[in-house]
Amino acid sequence: MTHSTHSTVILGGGFVGLFTALHLQQQNYPYPIILIDQTERFIFKPLLYEFFSGEMNDLQVCPRYDELLDTEKVNFIRDRVEAINLEEKTITLKSGNICTYNKLVIGLGNCSGYFGIEGAKEHTFSFRTRQDAIALKQQLHQCLQKASHLPDAQQRRHLLTIAIVGAGPSGVELAATLADLLPEWYRQYGGNGQEIRLLLINRGSTILEGDINSDLRQAAKTALTDKPISVELLLNTSVTKVQPGQLYYQSQQQTQTLDAATIVWTAGTKTHPLIQSLPIPDSHRDKKGRLLLAPTLQLPHFPDVFAGGDCGTILNHPLPPLGQVAHQQGTAIANNLQALADNKKPSHVEVDIKGSLLKLGLDEGAANLFEQYVLTGQSAHLIRQGRYLTLLPVPGHDFQATKEWLSEGVFSINL
């Protein structure tokens, strides 16, 4: 199967791809629009912790593309992209189908990075997709349930030890969420939450290092210590090997082992293999191999191709891999595609980073607003939820989610 050569094809239905499609479908865009993703659902990743904890549901955090898109205007194809041919303007899909495009948008995101550490990919859980969240939740419930029946304290200890590798924002937010959830889940199986051991392991000397959230470090540290089970921070600690239920690490020049039934990997990302395989020279990539884009988000030698989000960055103006960046870029790409369709010039894209927000447990957050105000505790948690609710895709969906939160009285306190 091939598609019309006039088609605008969008690869990846994440923040870039979905918001490009949503904005194009609202405009008077004259060409067929095709969105291709390997899954049937958009994932609002900043709220994946809420999906994991049950604070929010599928409809809010992982809506299906066919519910979000106007299928008369956007043809959604669930398939895996296997190859991109920029010269021939074709996309090869896992099904064997080939799509031909006139304009292309690349929003394939990035992938987990394991730094070549033996066993890390095979024997750890990741936390990036809906399936990851479901698998981790199942694993933890199985461990807690088994442990609650075991009389032997040492066997219980192994099942009740959880290690998170990587103290960037994902590791910190997940640790804080688990520190609130696990004692409660274990209590429901009849166990004593104080037996749970939760470790956050980091190669660097501090948490949230070199991250947009670094101003929230102290708030995060305090939250991690004050939880019902305190999170143990292992800093300056490099994981060197992972086996099922066990990791090896180096600390103070000594190799040590840790028995942990559940090991979660949030330590790194790497450039998507399809981006790596594009015939773009190193001089047009950043150090991580991401695409260097023109200020209009076009590929310098392929003006019919736009990219953004975690798989690209702007020449001389690097941007962090954030949902708020990708979301704004998706909107801007749609506007530039419309401009080209109207025989106008595409505009330079300005991204406005509006501060940073962290989830620090079930009812707790930290917010750095406009680089000026730092808020912590429940008020920051509510600001974070409120901010993300305004970003949830399509007005109907947004309205429904907001209504549910309002009906629960979430916004009833004075900020």
Ligand SMILES: Cc1cc2nc3c(=O)[nH]c(=O)nc-3n(C[C@H](O)[C@H](O)[C@H](O)COP(=O)(O)OP(=O)(O)OC[C@H]3O[C@@H](n4cnc5c(N)ncnc54)[C@H](O)[C@@H]3O)c2cc1C
């Ligand atoms: C747990 C977590 C929490 C986060 N929290 C925050 C936060 O609080 N604030 C913030 O600003 N950012 C946050 N981020 C980062 C943010 O989610 C990303 O920067 C953003 O999702 C990037 O958008 P994107 O469109 O580039 O890629 P993505 O949103 O990752 O979308 C890529 C899409 O491409 C699809 N895809 C990939 N490969 C293929 C293929 N071969 N074939 C077909 N489809 C494919 C994927 O299925 C996916 O739908 C978080 C990320 C994670 C993992």
